[in-house]
Amino acid sequence: MEIIRGNEIIKYIDELGYFRIEIFKDFPYLYQGNMEYENKYLSRYSNSSESILIVLKDQEKLVGVCTGIPLKDEDKEFIQPFQTDNIDEIFYIGEVMVREGYRGQGIGTKLLSTMLNLVDQSKFKTVCFYTVDREDNHPLQPPNYKSPESLWNRLGFFKDPVKIVYYPWQDINSTNETEKPMNVWIKQL
Template sequence: MLEYVVHTGDDIAPVLPDVARLRIEVFREWPWLYDGEQAQEEKALAGYCACDSSIVVTARADGNVVGAATGLRMDHADKGYSEAFALTELPQDQTFYLAESVLLPEHRGQGAGHAFFALRERHALALGLRWAVFCSVIRPDDHPLKPEGARSLDRFWLGRGYRPLLGVSAEFRWKDIDDRARSPKPMQFWIRDLGAG
């Protein structure tokens, strides 16, 4: 059985190397296909330490960190997300951005996905925020690296009350595992009204 630990404030920094490690391992999978490096990941995650709205949730098995999920208020998020989200009429200071949610394959199917969302949503509500959003990477159905039998998470997200924010997307550049250079990737925003219950 997985144990979940919520980290905020000064408790965040010690677990960021684990979050970075998990990002590199899990995001190599479909649909991210991300080729990351530990030092680069830790640098990118460092901003969570300087933000009072940040949360990191870790999932542990036998004391080892096997999964993690993060989040922070949208106006504290990476500019690539916050600037794209600014195209909506929703206030960023009332919106919580759910960032990475990563779990090693052997620990899936035990409810971690729901726990990661629920704990971050509870944190957002404790901050007095109204909306929760996240981004999913968009890949073509005929992508050559799409594994046979790959399943979309859309049903899971819809079941948790999220819906695509039509016409609102971000774009990020990273190097795929089969590429030599970074290329742009479109990201679809999803949103939930936390005030709707």
């Protein structure tokens, strides 16, 4: 496992972008990504001195990644649910991704626990992340899909029943971006 911070993340931007496109094309995100967007989105991680990237590889191939950044350095859509809070004390976990074939082996737990330990040693008092809210009977939900919500609950996160984010992206099988509702998960440190 490798922990990369701040502007050192720039050397992983392309690899991370391709990994995000691969992982997020699956349910529930169904994301039709492109590297132009990925480079723009991920540049905020290399531009933030407090960002964190945790990488787990099997030989040279990425098998798991966790990203995090102070919420104040994120898009306004992600900041919006916390407008009345002190955003300088909130850390945003952007992704916890594990390659298919490596899931169910505790890698996601290890990545997220490592990130939480790193954040807990800093000035942040709250950690948050967002998940897309797809309907229960979505036609592209695989029959064997297992939500990671039990992991998040086990690690002390709760889904805020009031806060919600709307963020646009292009779904696979679509030609236009549409806004998706995203649940806000919170953990107090």
